[in-house]
Amino acid sequence: MEISLDAIDLQLLDQLQRDATLSNQALAERVHVSPPTCLRRVRRLQESGLIERQVALLQPDRLAALQGHGLTAIVEVSLDQQGAEHLAAFEACAVQDDGVQQCWRVSPGPDFVLVVHTRDMPGYLALSQRLFTQDANVRNVRAFFATHRAKFETKLPLALG
Incomplete structure (x- = not known):
């Protein structure tokens, strides 16, 4: 799947790399978009394979x-x-x-x-x-x-x- 990234996508990826446990609401607030837009974009990033998986990092x-x-x-x-x-x-x-x-x-x-x-x-x-x-x-x-x-x-x- 071919995908292009804009500034919002990059901000979403940056925030998710820092903390993938953020709720959709909190993530949307951090990147200044509506929750439905945020959810749609994150799903697109997952479906494209850019987000490979979400895991817990153990200390x-x-x-x-x-x-x-x-x-x-x-x-x-x-x-x-x-x-x-x-x-x-x-x-x-x-x-x-x-x-x-x-x-x-x-x-x-x-x-x-x-x-x-x-x-x-x-x-x-x-x-x-x-x-x-x-x-x-x-x-x-x-x-x-x-x-x-x-x-x-x-x-x-x-x-x-």
């Missing part, structure tokens, strides 16, 4: 206090063979694993960069067995374990007038 430090610390790693993965079918096969495996939060194909350097989150080091080792050891095409893995999260943002920058 990892608070969750850790309830469930245990958790372990975040940024992992570089290089494959032995980089043919399209090999890249697609590894990617399909990685994106299906619940421990993989993000999967990026990158260039140059490694073939993939993964952001993984597991409960603890044994959880990471199990993930590495599933994704890296059992796949004969994985040539090299470098893991960097996070010690402090300075910034985490899901908001995309928009060209607001």
Whole structure:
């Protein structure tokens, strides 16, 4: 679906990125449009696929206090063979694993960069067995374990007038 964006659409997207729990009334007030107009525009943005999904972002430090610390790693993965079918096969495996939060194909350097989150080091080792050891095409893995999260943002920058 082809869509064009005007200043109101961009303001709606900006506000929804900040807080998707806003009521339609509150959102309409913030962008200075009527509630029916606001609802119609948000639905159009959703139907176009610009709004992929709405989720709750959990605070990892608070969750850790309830469930245990958790372990975040940024992992570089290089494959032995980089043919399209090999890249697609590894990617399909990685994106299906619940421990993989993000999967990026990158260039140059490694073939993939993964952001993984597991409960603890044994959880990471199990993930590495599933994704890296059992796949004969994985040539090299470098893991960097996070010690402090300075910034985490899901908001995309928009060209607001």
